[in-house]
Amino acid sequence: MSILVIAEHDNSSLKQATLNVVAAAKAIGGDIDVLVAGENVGAIAEAAAKAEGVNKVLVADNAAYGHFLAENLGELVAEVGKGYSHILTSAGTTGKDFMPRVAALLDVAQVSDIIRVESADTFVRPIYAGNAIATVKASDSIKVITVRPTGFDPVAAEGGSASVEQLDVVKDAGLSSFVGEEKAKSDRPDLASAGIVISGGRGMQNGENFKMLEQVADLMGAAMGASRAAVDAGFVPNDMQVGQTGKIVAPQLYVAIGISGAIQHLAGMSDSKVIVAINKDEEAPIFQVADYGLVADLFEAVPQFEEELKKVL
Amino acid sequence: MKVLVAVKRVIDYNVKVRVKPDNTGVDLANVKMAMNPFCEIAVEEAVRLKEKGVASEIVVVSIGPKACQEQIRTALALGADRGIHIETDEEVQSLEAAKLLKAVVEKEEPKLVILGKQSIDSDNNQTGQMLAALTGMGQGTFASEVVVDGEKVNVTREVDGGLMTVALNLPAVVTTDLRLNEPRYASLPNIMKAKKKPLDAMSPADLGVEIAPRLSTLKVEAPASRQAGIKVADVAELVDKLKNEAKVI
Ligand SMILES: Cc1cc2nc3c(=O)[nH]c(=O)nc-3n(C[C@H](O)[C@H](O)[C@H](O)COP(=O)(O)OP(=O)(O)OC[C@H]3O[C@@H](n4cnc5c(N)ncnc54)[C@H](O)[C@@H]3O)c2cc1C
Ligand SMILES: Nc1ncnc2c1ncn2[C@@H]1O[C@H](COP(=O)(O)O)[C@@H](O)[C@H]1O
Numbered sequence: 001m002s003i004l005v006i007a008e009h010d011n012s013s014l015k016q017a018t019l020n021v022v023a024a025a026k027a028i029g030g031d032i033d034v035l036v037a038g039e040n041v042g043a044i045a046e047a048a049a050k051a052e053g054v055n056k057v058l059v060a061d062n063a064a065y066g067h068f069l070a071e072n073l074g075e076l077v078a079e080v081g082k083g084y085s086h087i088l089t090s091a092g093t094t095g096k097d098f099m100p101r102v103a104a105l106l107d108v109a110q111v112s113d114i115i116r117v118e119s120a121d122t123f124v125r126p127i128y129a130g131n132a133i134a135t136v137k138a139s140d141s142i143k144v145i146t147v148r149p150t151g152f153d154p155v156a157a158e159g160g161s162a163s164v165e166q167l168d169v170v171k172d173a174g175l176s177s178f179v180g181e182e183k184a185k186s187d188r189p190d191l192a193s194a195g196i197v198i199s200g201g202r203g204m205q206n207g208e209n210f211k212m213l214e215q216v217a218d219l220m221g222a223a224m225g226a227s228r229a230a231v232d233a234g235f236v237p238n239d240m241q242v243g244q245t246g247k248i249v250a251p252q253l254y255v256a257i258g259i260s261g262a263i264q265h266l267a268g269m270s271d272s273k274v275i276v277a278i279n280k281d282e283e284a285p286i287f288q289v290a291d292y293g294l295v296a297d298l299f300e301a302v303p304q305f306e307e308e309l310k311k312v313l
Numbered sequence: 314m315k316v317l318v319a320v321k322r323v324i325d326y327n328v329k330v331r332v333k334p335d336n337t338g339v340d341l342a343n344v345k346m347a348m349n350p351f352c353e354i355a356v357e358e359a360v361r362l363k364e365k366g367v368a369s370e371i372v373v374v375s376i377g378p379k380a381c382q383e384q385i386r387t388a389l390a391l392g393a394d395r396g397i398h399i400e401t402d403e404e405v406q407s408l409e410a411a412k413l414l415k416a417v418v419e420k421e422e423p424k425l426v427i428l429g430k431q432s433i434d435s436d437n438n439q440t441g442q443m444l445a446a447l448t449g450m451g452q453g454t455f456a457s458e459v460v461v462d463g464e465k466v467n468v469t470r471e472v473d474g475g476l477m478t479v480a481l482n483l484p485a486v487v488t489t490d491l492r493l494n495e496p497r498y499a500s501l502p503n504i505m506k507a508k509k510k511p512l513d514a515m516s517p518a519d520l521g522v523e524i525a526p527r528l529s530t531l532k533v534e535a536p537a538s539r540q541a542g543i544k545v546a547d548v549a550e551l552v553d554k555l556k557n558e559a560k561v562i
Binding site: 069134 | 330338406411430451452453457467473476491527530539543544561
């Protein structure tokens, strides 16, 4: 078996999710090659070559891949991937965008968002917002798979010494072009891989009040998240949404503040190691998954939380 | 310009899903079904494009059993002009759905195809991208804004780092995210009018597509449930527990 992992990166650094995907590839077993497609990605290819268990790094360095346009990446990966038994990438928004194109171009099914490998053709994935866990068997000769990073412990980032090979395949489908982006800038850890996440919901009432949470987050070195209701109301940007249709997180500690705990929200965080909920409604469903629940008005509890943390951190 | 919208019949998002005791799937008997929420957003976007004079005709298509016609009628009540039902009682996976939709695209030649980004039952998030690849179209997935501008469409997309805008040649595929719009409700007069709107039924075979699932579900289980936790009396106890019991800070 030979497995092609498509690296997730932003042209400046390799995303940790790639290491989780390599771990999924190791669970399948076989030679693991990593494809780094992007623009000016030399350093990323070097980082990928150091990852544990990687055999070879293939590099497609071209402006056509600079913004990860799915039309171009889809053609590239379908071409490079057709000699492999498995093609894997992380189920981030980039992977979700281009990977189904790869599957369609190869005329194979895609298995989305796997959280476990049972064997080379059988995988486990949540369905119905995590209310059910399906074991599915793929019969196609090439398995196209997106991997939920929280399902797999990452391989070591250092220690490997894969060879690096430049590809000269340029696929520019000419169907789409990049216009612009609004990247939320933050010095906090990346939400998807942070050890601690603090999320606010509709109970926060407005965007201004999220500053209270930011202070606590900075004290703890936490990433910030939110419920859909908080994003829809415009309190915080979309990339903070945790849930079925947002980001999936599984930190050591997840703190939900003013979040009721709708099933769609739980789908994104219920694999966290320890869950804390602060909510003034003692009937809120979030308390059913919380290890530590505090029934309180958040506008009193959050400043107290900050004071108490200062004492111990 | 003609707009094609794909709508899927799924379990209502408010229903508490239960896994069947024999682990073959989830219990759908006597469960409330509805249009996939992302498809509602897709229909709404098409209707708004029509209200702006950008779209001239909205065709809505659904694949699945006879009962899917309910969701097509809902879309017609919301403002779609005509329905296509591709009827089958077999399980249709995303690749087949994309092939069936491709056949419809070839017949109807829409300028824009709008789908939901994700079905809330399979949670696949594949069909729109597959359709785009099969038809050689560009795609704007996870859209939070769609602006048609001559022979192009600009799509703002919700991505991990924030927002990204792409320009696509038309025809193109768009898949909807939650913030694209807030779907309206159908009014009673419109529900009545929708009953008279044309709805064509056809089979996958009529479209020359064979339903041949590539994935088989071996079993479906309930997720591991979390141990019930405790309520703490105050913030001091909370911080003490986090530090000394859970040891996560
Ligand atoms: C297709 C679809 C996809 C979805 N995807 C997602 C998703 O990915 N992520 C997601 O989060 N949701 C998602 N949702 C939405 C989900 O169903 C809920 O509507 C949402 O999670 C509710 O957010 P909330 O808990 O912040 O708001 P609410 O449910 O309104 O809860 C607010 C909570 O704050 C508490 N509160 C209010 N004031 C205070 C105070 N002063 N002190 C303490 N507590 C207070 C209240 O008691 C309440 O429990 C999705 C829905 C659909 C239909
Ligand atoms: N059976 C179906 N009938 C109509 N549209 C579908 C069907 N399956 C998927 N779709 C469309 O594809 C979108 C994404 O579905 P999926 O790839 O299954 O998550 C849905 O929101 C629909 O717009």
